[in-house]
Amino acid sequence: MLDYEIAPATMTEHKSMKDIATMSKEEVLKFINSFDTIISDCDGVLWVFGNPIAGSPATINKLMSLGKKVLLMTNNAIISVQQYVKICRVLGMAIPEEDIFTPATAIARFLEAQDLARTGGEVFVLGSAALKAHLQQRGLRCSDTSVAVLPEELGVLTAELNKLSTDVRAVCVDTDINLSYLNLMKAARHLRDPECLFVVGATDANIPITEKDVYIGPGYFVSVLQDHTGRVPTVVGKPSRFLADSIVQERGLDPARTLFIGDSLLQDISLGRTAGFQTLLVLSGCSRLAEVQADTRPDYYISSLSALLPLLPGN
Known part of the structure; x- marks a missing residue:
């Protein structure tokens, strides 16, 4: 049975993970300056159960305005890439077809x-x-x-x-x-x-x-x-490295300067870690901090992508 309740956790319990919400302005700026490209999951990060997560599209747009390249990666191939483009457009995000990756x-x-x-x-x-x-x-x-x-x-x-x-x-x-x-x-x-x-x-x-x-x-x-x-x-889908490695090769990405954002420890954070990306777990989807294991430990976590918005430079 999946449990979607966000379990409370303290920094003492997760010393190796950083709660972005508790970071200073200087630490947040250092974090933002540490990556050039974002690869983000969709369900649980941008929307959940088909409903948009308030503030998440605005956060993506703000990150793009800061010069970050945003790519989307989902494990859902029931709908087409073209349909994902339309969904993003309705939510106010201009993500082109070539920047969306599915199974x-x-x-x-x-x-x-x-x-x-x-x-x-x-x-x-x-x-x-x-x-x-x-x-x-x-x-x-x-x-x-x-x-x-x-x-x-x-x-x-x-x-x-x-x-x-x-x-x-x-x-x-x-x-x-x-x-x-x-x-x-x-x-x-x-x-x-x-x-x-x-x-x-x-x-x-x-x-x-x-x-x-x-x-x-x-x-x-x-x-x-x-x-x-x-x-x-x-x-070849998440959490396999195949797609991540092909994107890195095709786009000439530096994995160390790439941030992977996801809500699933097993699918997203595991992939991000094995690919050498920085990882950010958002707690607006399927995984909880209490479920973190050594091989699925993210570098950062935050309650939702929208919670990042007020912390970004210029806000």
Whole structure:
């Protein structure tokens, strides 16, 4: 059960973490001057349960006005990058498409690195329509995963499985609201081929929708395929370093002068630490200070991104 209540903590309990709200103006200025680029999570940082967190967009805009480059990174590929641009625009943030990174962009980058588009191999996708559309826009061919209601007969299922495309070179798994047993079996059949890539975006076991409602995440279906096939997937979504490293290389970032902002200790702070970024935990989302472990300890924390706004230079 996820608990979204912010647990109180003292600086004595977390000596190695700095509470920005208690820092002096000089310390805050030193902190702001210590990074050039911000990579921020979305849900739990900019909005929560679909509702904007008051003051967070204004904080992002203020940081950009101070010369900071802001990139967004989310583990949610159910909606498209273009939809994220629109959401940001509605909230008053001008974040261009090329500065938003999702499991769809991570999977596409990975498959492009394998030269899959040039060789013409198909991708079997257990994921959203937005993920499939993104891969197709990047020149990758996606297998047809549409499924009609089948008679509940073993012979019919076997006949369908015998129709598998022989061109599939990769199986990609992410959140799939329309997941079917047939497509799960097809994915498993494709993965019998040791040359077929097994690529995963998000690995979240649970997807929090509201404080009381948590949905099943793609991590469970990845586990089913892994257990059934014995294959170990390549994970390219958070907390894997793949996407972070590709962004660092593409943008020429200095990890030590990059700040990663997130609300999840396991997904965000863990990734930020392994990538060599500075890390800021905001307590407006899913993680609490009481849950901090040695390998998920952020450099800084604050109650919410909006609480940072009055502390910034010029305010």
